[in-house]
Every structure is written in structure tokens, then in C-alpha cells.
Amino acid sequence: MYPYWYIAAMDAVLQALADPSRRTVLKILRDHEATAGELADALPIARPGVSRHLRVLREAGLVDVRQEAQRRIYALRPEALVPVDDWLADYRALWENRLDALHTEIARGKKARK
Amino acid sequence: MYPYWYIAAMDAVLQALADPSRRTVLKILRDHEATAGELADALPIARPGVSRHLRVLREAGLVDVRQEAQRRIYALRPEALVPVDDWLADYRALWENRLDALHTEIARGKKARK
DNA sequence: TGGGTACATACCCGCAAGGCTACATACTTG
DNA sequence: CAAGTATGTAGCCTTGCGGGTATGTACCCA
Numbered sequence: 001m002y003p004y005w006y007i008a009a010m011d012a013v014l015q016a017l018a019d020p021s022r023r024t025v026l027k028i029l030r031d032h033e034a035t036a037g038e039l040a041d042a043l044p045i046a047r048p049g050v051s052r053h054l055r056v057l058r059e060a061g062l063v064d065v066r067q068e069a070q071r072r073i074y075a076l077r078p079e080a081l082v083p084v085d086d087w088l089a090d091y092r093a094l095w096e097n098r099l100d101a102l103h104t105e106i107a108r109g110k111k112a113r114k
Numbered sequence: 115m116y117p118y119w120y121i122a123a124m125d126a127v128l129q130a131l132a133d134p135s136r137r138t139v140l141k142i143l144r145d146h147e148a149t150a151g152e153l154a155d156a157l158p159i160a161r162p163g164v165s166r167h168l169r170v171l172r173e174a175g176l177v178d179v180r181q182e183a184q185r186r187i188y189a190l191r192p193e194a195l196v197p198v199d200d201w202l203a204d205y206r207a208l209w210e211n212r213l214d215a216l217h218t219e220i221a222r223g224k225k226a227r228k
Numbered sequence: 229t230g231g232g233t234a235c236a237t238a239c240c241c242g243c244a245a246g247g248c249t250a251c252a253t254a255c256t257t258g
Numbered sequence: 259c260a261a262g263t264a265t266g267t268a269g270c271c272t273t274g275c276g277g278g279t280a281t282g283t284a285c286c287c288a
Binding site: 035036037040047048050051052054055069070071072 | 264265266268
Binding site: 237245 | 281
């Protein structure tokens, strides 16, 4: 359904990232692939709930599934996060300036206190 | 209510970013501060809706307000995005590897077609 | 001090999201 | 092919979210 190069609209990705259960799934898949059952065991909710979360992640392009006998093996598709990173890039310069200013301010404060 | 160094839990930030209207507000504030009215005019929804969106953004630490006569002037607090950037960092290495592999694959395909 | 301006809050509504139980599907194996 | 295993789907319920209208609240100015 989703070719290997598919990157969902950032909207769907951010929507998917908004849920902590789904972020937990991503965290696990960051280290290794996992079956739906393994992922379900790691979450405090029942299987069907996990299935739906996995569907959201799939439709956002964040994970891939392959079937192996009765098992569905899920794998991370980190490139789906690229649009989010690009979006963030537009703001990165701003907070870097601000943090620099803050550090300068702190340094100045220390000096003044001497 | 929120001191200048306050950074909300990433959870609230991602939740706030999930809504397109709120992302529009951030995009506007990226360029310049704006009053609530100006922000409302830029969105296709009524004032009270905008007020609520602004509240969510405030509580996530993404914007700051200051009052000037009857006007509330909103400004971006880009440092609230730092946790999201840090979170993304854990995945960046992964997609960079993958994209490298993809490019290699494409290059190989081109070569083979010659 | 009364009227106008700029926002926020209160309240209601409709819908989508997330949880659960029950059931269907698909594959393996005796 | 029957039983078991692994997972997804259907249907139901509750809650939260986003949108709207009506109503404060705070400030300026004549």
C-alpha cells in the first residue's frame, strides 16, 4: 500500500506523534523490530487498541509491516520524520539566538555578582 | 504564570503542534509579534476559537503574551521546541543512514542501466 | 462615567479518538 | 481438517477537542 519512498503529509505524522502510546512504539522500534504482540505487551492497553495505534502509525508512514507466518513484524521508517525535522529547522535559528542571549545574560549576572 | 525559562513537557508541545491552526499561529509569530486580533484575522475561525488555541500554545510554553492597553501581544517562544528537537535527534541518525542507502541504491540502478 | 474596543471565558453541540469486549481472519501444525 | 496462535476489525461507550454564540472583563477616551 505504501511504497518504500512514501512520506506522509507532516500533518498525519504530527498527529501520530501526539499520542504517548504511539511514541512508545516508535521508541521500541528504534532499537529493534517487533511483532504486534511484543508491542502490545509493552503498553498498558489491550491488543485491539494497539492494533489501531499501529494502523495510525502505518498510515502516517512511520512504520512498515511485513508478515511472517501468523506474525506481523513492525519496523520503523525514520524517514517519515524528515518533514518534521525540516519544519523545525525554520525555528532552530530562533531558539539558538535566544539561548545564546540567555547564556550571555547569565554570564553577565555572574560577573556583576563578583 | 510561566517564568521565562519554563519549558513545558514535550507531551504538551507535541499536542499543541498537532493542530494546523496552531501551527499557522506559530508561523506568523515566527516573522513578527501579533495581537490576538491579527492572529484571529489570519485564521478561518471565530475569535473565541483563536483565544482557546492561544491558550493551548501558552500552556505548552510555545508563546508569550504581554498586555499593552487593551491589546494582548503574542510572541513566539521558540525554545519550547528544543525538547522536540532533542527527541528527534534520537532518530536522525537512523534516517540519515537510510537515505544514504537509498541514494547508493539509486546510483547503483543508474549504473546498471548504462 | 458611559460607550467603544479588544480579548477572554462560559456554555452548548457534534464528532473523532481511544479504550474495551466480542468476533473474524489467516496461518501452522497434529 | 480441527485446534491453536497471532492479529486485525466491528461495534459500543466515554471523553476531549474544536467550532459556534452569548456573555463577561478590562482598558481607553470623550
